[in-house]
Amino acid sequence: SCISISEYSECLSGTAVLRRDYLDLNAWLKNLLEPAASMLERMNISFNFQPAEEPVFTAFDSEKLSVVLFSLLSNSCEFCEQSNDISISLRCGEKNAIITISDSGYGIPAELLQQVTEPYFSRGLDDSEQPGIGLGLPLARAIMELHGGSLALQSEQDKGTTVSLSLPLCREENVSALPLQTPDTAYSSGPYSMANIFLSNVLPPKEFQ
Numbered sequence: 001s002c003i004s005i006s007e008y009s010e011c012l013s014g015t016a017v018l019r020r021d022y023l024d025l026n027a028w029l030k031n032l033l034e035p036a037a038s039m040l041e042r043m044n045i046s047f048n049f050q051p052a053e054e055p056v057f058t059a060f061d062s063e064k065l066s067v068v069l070f071s072l073l074s075n076s077c078e079f080c081e082q083s084n085d086i087s088i089s090l091r092c093g094e095k096n097a098i099i100t101i102s103d104s105g106y107g108i109p110a111e112l113l114q115q116v117t118e119p120y121f122s123r124g125l126d127d128s129e130q131p132g133i134g135l136g137l138p139l140a141r142a143i144m145e146l147h148g149g150s151l152a153l154q155s156e157q158d159k160g161t162t163v164s165l166s167l168p169l170c171r172e173e174n175v176s177a178l179p180l181q182t183p184d185t186a187y188s189s190g191p192y193s194m195a196n197i198f199l200s201n202v203l204p205p206k207e208f209q
Contacts, residue, residue: 004135007067008119011142018146020059025097025167026051029090032066036073040086045077050089056097059170060147068140072101072163075136079161080105092169096149099165108155117141117153140165 010016033049040047069088076086085104090097108116115121122134140163141151148168155161 001133001135003067004071004133004139007064008135008139008142011139011146016064016146018061018064020061022057022059022170023062025056025058025060025099026090027055028062029069029088029099032069033088036070040073040077043077045080046085048085048087050087052090052092052097054092056090056092056169058097058167060167064143064146065167068143068165069099069101071136071140076101076103076105076161079107095169097167097169099167100162101165102160102162104160107157107159107161108153109157113153113155117151 007016030049030051033047037047037049073086076084080103087100087102089100089102091100092098117137118134119138120134122132137151137153144151144165144167149166152164152166153161154164
């Protein structure tokens with residue numbers, strides 16, 4: 001919650017800074033999602049990553065993009081039956097790389113589709129359930145727009161949700177921002193990784209012992 005509030009406040013105030021690296025998005029996603037896939041397997045959730053056919057080189061902030069992906073994965077894990085299937089794919093268009101996250105969870109009622117991307121709107125599955133802080137999707141959208149990209153949401157109740165992330169392709173010579181001080185692998189493994197932080201609300205406590 002602290003990470004989400006801090007990141008969203010920076011995006012809202014215009015003080016957020018992108019620290020881009022020029023990387024192969026295919027390879028980065030594979031490294032980032034490996035520990036998450038292992039965690040989801042222990043939850044009996046089917047997970048599949050479908051890479052692009054060729055390397056997809058572009059410039060992005062590894063830490064901020066990992067916040068987006070693990071926040072969306074957390075939503076998919078939380079709003080589902082135990083038999084949920086989650087799939088992440090990457091494809092490369094003419095001007096954009098497209099990351100798609102699909103699940104077979106509960107889906108979002110049509111009357112709530114517009115509200116779920118509004119900051120601090122949150123609703124549990126029933127009145128007895130404690131909702132979250134309501135910043136997952138708004139923060140993900142803000143980070144994608146900070147990159148010059150976008151977030152598109154499609155969902156049907158009782159059938160699942162699909163989120164498409166568009167990230168502009170960029171030539172290496174056009175990258176002017178400072179590189180990350182921490183390698184991307186630091187955000188995908190270890191007890192304080194983004195995977196552990198964002199999936200901690202859906203995994204049993206014993207998974208973190």
